[in-house]
Amino acid sequence: MDNRTRYLKLLDDYGITQAKSAELVAAVTGRPCAPRTVRSWVNDPEKPSSTPCPDWAINALEKAIDYMQRALARRAER
Template sequence: MNTLNNQKITNRERLKALREALNLTQTGVAQLLAAKTMRPCTLRTVQAWEANPAHMSARNCPDWVVEILTKVEQQAERREDGPEAEERQD
């Protein structure tokens, strides 16, 4: 789990941060995850993952969600850097 100033960052917080960094709506996250996993993922599921843990409807965000979105973010960053960055990495 990631830490910031010795505070644990939850998957819920990481999901929100990744969604914002990727400029996606909750529906967009659901669609992206459904496409990547070939399994259904709904808006309601993403809402439950992001919900305040004090709410009865809240659900823990699984690690695999954060892993997929992190990979998508990394791929987006590589594309933004352009071909020059890829040549430097070789």
């Protein structure tokens, strides 16, 4: 599975919007990430505005999802 497909699957599986995923990636990496950047990653690869989705973006989104799940689990334990 390529990074574009993995990123789209994460968004779909966890109900995350492209804009929210940009915020999450920026929070984890400490680097700016705009919704437009995310759109270029998930855009049809044949389009000129498409950019390959980098490995670090996938890793950052997965890490952010893990953080959110842990926080929700701790909250549920209370």
